Amino acid sequence: MLLIYYSPIYKYKLKYQAPLHFDFLTQDEIEVSSQEKLHKTIVLIILAITLFCWLTSKWIGIPVAAASGIPIVALTMTGVLEAKDVRRLPWDTLMLVAGGLALGLAIEEQQIATHFVEKISHIQVSFVLLLILFGFITVLLSNFMSNTAATTILIPMGVSLLAMVGGGNSNPTILPLVIGLSASCALFLPVSTPPNAIAFSTGLIKQSEFRLGGVIIGLLGPALTIVWIMLLSAVHLV
Template sequence: MSDSRGYSLKKIAKYPFVYAKNTKLGMFLACTILAGLLTLFLGDDSFVRSQYIVLFLLFFAMLLWFTEAIPPFAVGIFIVGYLIFFMGQEGTMDVKQYVQTWSDGVIWLFLGGFFLAEGMRKSRLDIRLLIITAPKFGDKARNIILGLMFVTAVLSMVMSNTATTAMMLATVTPLFKEIENKKLHKAFLFGIPTAAAIGGMGTIIGSAPNAIAVGALESIGIKISFIEWMSIGVPIALLLTYIFWKILMRKYNLGDLKLSTDFIENLERKKDHKKEEVQQRRIVLIVFAITVFFWLSSQWTGIPVAAVSGIPIVALTMMGIIDADDVRKLPWDTLMLVAGGLALGIAIQEQELALYFISKISAFNFNIYLLLILFSILTVVLSNFMSNTAATTILAPVALSIISLYANVNPILFIVVIGLSASCSLLLPVSTPPNAIVFSTGLVEQKEFRLAGVSMGLIGPALIIIWTFLLTSLFF
């Protein structure tokens, strides 16, 4: 599950390439001026006032997300407030649609996922999964790394990428003191965060860009069920995890190095054997199973996935597993960012801004599949330098406008490719919170992130396009 990029900056704020706080105001003012200039030069004489308003907001939000002059979630709040204030002055505009993004089905889906993830963390169900599965991969270091990467990827489909990475690193770092093998250390340190980021592709709640993609498709009347997304995302997530493991083993040749699983067995000794804790785990497991069942079967039961999200919210609080303090600690910033992104997407489509700019380049008659590749690459590039949620928010409406100019093109293909490609941005420590956690340990250098950044940035989009094209051609 994805998190705000603001977390990344907090984790590595002690490093010199992160902007000092006293420059934030200057960057904010610079973004304002530059957005105004871009609006002035790229606008058109035929634009009405509302189109200029939204065009400025688009440029301003992009610049704020890129520079981190204010936190990404704050940009999301700003977008909604800006649209309500300025578009509300346009008598023909219904500003309620911008506020209603806070209650969008995607938001409720994410919130249900947050409650499940918190319940798993508090009941230590995630630890139990690790204890049960990891030892089954034998005693070879390469196989244990593969096992932990797969466990990380699966957990990241329902839990926070940040929490999963932190938990897994806390499990393996004691091993570093016992075995002085730098190659082994690096394999763990890069394998776990990469698996966490890639694993988020697997489900709609696994990554915020996934939710943005689903929301974009819903805006044109196309609904993707939970199980339909998993049919695309899970195979890609697991395959890319395996491929990156192979890349790691080629880079850090561990041979037949044996590795004791005592560091995992220590978790067993530390676990809480209280009857109450065992009961909590059982409750969370039952709630998890029921919720996932109804998420997967929504297209047959007719129960919306957003409504199903009420099951963990009600059940886990009613049973006392999650209390008010836990609710306050949920990643609300992610919901704010997603809601703002949805509102911006509505405004862009409503004002037909994407259509205008697409009409300017339509004369070049680009091949539709070349455009698909370009969108995938552009998503990866932008997501390395700004929030991947923000990048998806910007590109999804543009893609929808482009494909409307072509006959017999499935919108699902473009939008799903954009959503999944956003999780392949791993080039920098600030590209993802898992990367930031690893970088904050001081055990890796910034340049070492190129391995995952370049390999997944090239292989990921290619496999995503091929797999998504195959499935959409056959089943969607």
């Protein structure tokens, strides 16, 4: 996977670029004002509070959705974010990501995954074939919805199906690991993963430029993940 990383490096000839210089900046632009230092401190404090609420939501009783609203309210009330900053946000990209989240929630709420498990539970498949199927299905779904939503749907579905088809003698942690790691191999679309969305929102990368890398990673990623997890399982490391 690391070797594949070098293909865009050579494509964009980043290795031949001259080092960055900041001679064009004035001394006033380089120096950080006291107000900017205050804003940075406020951002760090709000970030710490938000992360604390996210990680301890089960114990303090604050839902994750409510905790996500803390920076929205706090950053605007403290003046860190202004109206012009909100208008500059890449709303088209945010809507793409939100659409993927909504799609995952809809599939989960309508129990579509459970319906398919019941339909195919009578089919006898080998454990390795089940890993391959779920690895590539995870990549496919993660290209259109968030990784979290895809794994939330597929891990319970895979574990249930594994028990139904007689895979009880296999290591039960292998399939969830394959699904979780394969979800990170979805790079075909801007909505597939937040780094893709951030890169696409700059306007410097076209959507078509995600295709080649997305196809290569999407095909090699699950296969290498399965081999790696199986090897770790063979030496009792998982």
